[in-house]
Amino acid sequence: MAAIVVLGGGVCGLATALVLARDGHEVRVLERDAAPVPDSPADAWEGWRRPGVAQFHQAHFLLARSARLLDAELPDVRDALLAAGALRYDPLRHAPPTAGIEEQRPDDDRFVSVTARRSTLEQVVARAAAEEPRLQVQRGVEVDGLVTRRVDGAGLVTAVHTTTGRRVDADLVVDATGRRSPLPAWLHASGDRSPYQEATDSGFSYYTRFFRSRDGELPQVRASLQFPVGTFSLLTLPGDGGTWAVTVVTDSHDRPLKELRHEDVWTAVVGACPRQAHWLDGEPLTGVLPMSGVLDRYTRAVVDGVPVVTGLAAVADSWACTNPSLGRGISMGLMQAVCLRDALRDGVDDDPRTFAARWDDRVQEVMTPWYRATLAVDRARLAEMRALREGRVPELPQGPAALGPALGRAAVHDPELFRALLEVVGCLALPSEVFSRPGVAERVTRVAEDHPPAPAPGPDREQLLRLVAGVPVS
Numbered sequence: 001m002a003a004i005v006v007l008g009g010g011v012c013g014l015a016t017a018l019v020l021a022r023d024g025h026e027v028r029v030l031e032r033d034a035a036p037v038p039d040s041p042a043d044a045w046e047g048w049r050r051p052g053v054a055q056f057h058q059a060h061f062l063l064a065r066s067a068r069l070l071d072a073e074l075p076d077v078r079d080a081l082l083a084a085g086a087l088r089y090d091p092l093r094h095a096p097p098t099a100g101i102e103e104q105r106p107d108d109d110r111f112v113s114v115t116a117r118r119s120t121l122e123q124v125v126a127r128a129a130a131e132e133p134r135l136q137v138q139r140g141v142e143v144d145g146l147v148t149r150r151v152d153g154a155g156l157v158t159a160v161h162t163t164t165g166r167r168v169d170a171d172l173v174v175d176a177t178g179r180r181s182p183l184p185a186w187l188h189a190s191g192d193r194s195p196y197q198e199a200t201d202s203g204f205s206y207y208t209r210f211f212r213s214r215d216g217e218l219p220q221v222r223a224s225l226q227f228p229v230g231t232f233s234l235l236t237l238p239g240d241g242g243t244w245a246v247t248v249v250t251d252s253h254d255r256p257l258k259e260l261r262h263e264d265v266w267t268a269v270v271g272a273c274p275r276q277a278h279w280l281d282g283e284p285l286t287g288v289l290p291m292s293g294v295l296d297r298y299t300r301a302v303v304d305g306v307p308v309v310t311g312l313a314a315v316a317d318s319w320a321c322t323n324p325s326l327g328r329g330i331s332m333g334l335m336q337a338v339c340l341r342d343a344l345r346d347g348v349d350d351d352p353r354t355f356a357a358r359w360d361d362r363v364q365e366v367m368t369p370w371y372r373a374t375l376a377v378d379r380a381r382l383a384e385m386r387a388l389r390e391g392r393v394p395e396l397p398q399g400p401a402a403l404g405p406a407l408g409r410a411a412v413h414d415p416e417l418f419r420a421l422l423e424v425v426g427c428l429a430l431p432s433e434v435f436s437r438p439g440v441a442e443r444v445t446r447v448a449e450d451h452p453p454a455p456a457p458g459p460d461r462e463q464l465l466r467l468v469a470g471v472p473v474s
């Protein structure tokens with residue numbers, strides 16, 4: 001069993017640490033933010049200072065894949081989440097009548113999510129970590145570099161050092177420092193080769209407001225929780241304890257829409273969307289919380305078939321992150337925690353390159369296809385928003401790329417395809433996996449042909465521009 005140091009105690013860092021400790025490793029988490037874990041979800045929401053997680057107060061929804069991973073790997077965390085007021089969300093119960101979902105099938109439970117606000121989720125995971133034998137979480141410890149030694153041309157990480165000059169040794173260092181991971185800079189500083197990296201601004205901005213139900217009931221779901229309306233999208237995400245979040249997602253370059261940071265403008269735009277306006281009927285818990293500058297970033301520590309560094313594994317957002325409006329970040333982080341646990345079952349070998357290669361293989365096989373698939377959806381949506389903003393007719397994707405949007409249209413008219421769509425949006429199956437099943441691609445194409453793309457209910461571009469300029473729209 002290995003001595004493992006996890007850098008970063010966010011949701012995925014802590015979940016990774018839990019999974020590894022339960023597999024017999026001695027794990028230490030070093031977390032920069034000093035604030036202790038609050039006693040309750042209410043305290044976590046009100047007062048937990050987490051400057052290390054910029055999205056701490058942004059909308060989060062846990063997809064079905066997260067729930068299935070919690071069922072399998074951390075059932076006590078799932079139970080604690082439910083005890084803390086997390087919501088069991090069954091999308092089949094909210095299917096539109098046209099989808100023809102008439103009977104419950106034995107395996108339909110796979111679509112059910114367990115979801116909560118980010119603060120609740122993190123408080124629950126952090127409390128489980130604090131009680132775990134073989135797992136030590138140290139808060140208020142900032143790591144500022146790696147200690148490496150050269151083995152066969154690659155840097156072997158043997159320890160990290162902290163801003164107070166402390167050195168912490170490890171058989172394996174796990175980087176879970178999130179979207180802004182300093183790993184490439186640390187490798188540069190220690191004289192090691194840089195990992196392969198792709199990084200661009202995802203191009204989206206988010207304007208979120210949280211609400212709490214006045215009567216304990218959640219708003220009726222009258223549209224998919226992620227709903228494109230021309231040049232913006234709406235997220236309506238139910239959470240724990242009768243709370244929910246409404247987010248308007250825009251193209252960051254769409255200057256007039258920056259007015260959405262003002263409460264009156266934001267309210268007018270959401271209020272003009274007939275399937276979402278009723279999500280405003282709650283007690284507001286926040287004003288409008290804007291966020292932009294979110295990176296799409298992907299790293300790989302094997303370059304030209306050779307590891308640039310060994311003794312180190314990057315997980316979750318520090319490995320790769322995308323525009324979060326598909327809500328896949330935590331599910332992917334949990335998937336990767338399990339991949340790491342499994343890769344470690346064969347040991348951290350005498351030759352550290354063996355583990356590095358095995359880990360890279362597993363990430364390439366299990367994780368990278370999810371990153372690529374998510375990026376493809378993001379890029380297509382951004383291109384569509386830009387075309388509509390510029391008054392152009394968006395180019396319709398052709399060939400296999402057409403199947404994703406076609407599934408979105410066909411699913412609401414066919415119970416098999418509705419379930420197929422839930423597999424994709426729940427992060428249970430890759431689109432390529434679903435479309436390669438016998439007959440699925442043909443069925444999607446056939447049903448979608450009868451239902452060509454149509455504008456979603458909500459303001460058109462002209463009306464939207466009037467709304468953000470403060471001019472009422474009749």
Ligand SMILES: Cc1cc2nc3c(=O)[nH]c(=O)nc-3n(C[C@H](O)[C@H](O)[C@H](O)COP(=O)(O)OP(=O)(O)OC[C@H]3O[C@@H](n4cnc5c(N)ncnc54)[C@H](O)[C@@H]3O)c2cc1C
Binds near residue numbers: 178315324
């Ligand atoms: C606007 C927005 C909305 C999102 N919505 C969803 C959603 O609906 N569903 C979903 O699944 N995902 C969502 N995500 C993604 C999700 O937030 C991330 O995938 C998740 O937080 C990743 O967890 P993590 O532990 O890897 O990183 P983080 O949660 O970012 O945690 C990183 C931790 O590392 C610490 N740290 C950083 N540097 C150091 C250092 N040098 N030394 C020690 N500690 C350090 C930080 O303090 C922090 O605690 C969203 C993201 C954004 C931006």
